[in-house]
Amino acid sequence: MLVCLGLLGAAEEKRSGYDDAGPQVRAMQDDDLANPAFLWVQQGAAVWGQGCADCHGAVEGMRGVAARYPVVERGRVVNLEQRVNECRVERQGVAALAPEGEAMLGVTALIGLQSRGMAVAVDVSGPAAGHVARGEAFFRLRQGQLNLSCAQCHEQLAGQSLAGARIVQGHANAYPIYRLEWQGMGSLFRRLRACLTGVRAEVLGRDEGLLGDLELFLAARGAGLKVETPGVRP
Secondary structure (H helix, E strand, O other), X not given: OOHHHHHHOOHHHOOOOOOOOOHHHHHHHHOOOOOOOHHHHHHHHHHHHHHHHHHHOOHHHHOOHHHHOOEEEOOEEEOHHHHHHHHHHHHHOOOOOOOOOHHHHHHHHHHHHOOOOOEOOOOOOOOHHHHHHHXXXXXXXXXXXXXXXXXXXXXXXXXXXXXXXXXXXXXOOOOOEXXXXXXXXXXXXXXXXXXHHHOOOOOOOOOOHHHXXXXXXXXXXXXXXXXXXXXXXO
């Protein structure tokens, strides 16, 4: 069903962005005491204790959740950030967290951490298949003033260099991540927005259904890779 899975082959042929990072970046991700993302994880633990734990108990009970997200519900793709805010607004009766705020990045990093080392395994059956297909079409669509598609960089040119940096396959198995370029944490949406801006294409809003489709496609494309959250990248 997925063209890209045929191109990339089995899981062992897929390369995480970690594999293409320099030794210092890999060492930073490997050491929880040196990984700056754990400053956000600590904030996430505080958020968890202020309400999430009342329903879900200890956060360790979330093991495996991040490996299965995003999911398709009621005709739309729901990612982990959206699930957190749905729980807050509909079940806790409190305000939603700012999507790119420290609290949201922290709690999603905390939840993702519980699945670290597990294989990405999103459900692409049934209603999800159409969303995956739309996400793949977007991935392969030439866009912007530079007339480039995601696939041209992250499949055809993966492993080559651009401005001194290695072009990665573009998997999403480590988000939210700490990027040295950002000097902070960021979500997958922030990375996608940066890519669209880079090719001078129209930047879709966070709630655009097409971005959800793309996120689900990327997770399906990275099936079998290990969850690395919270990752570190250059």
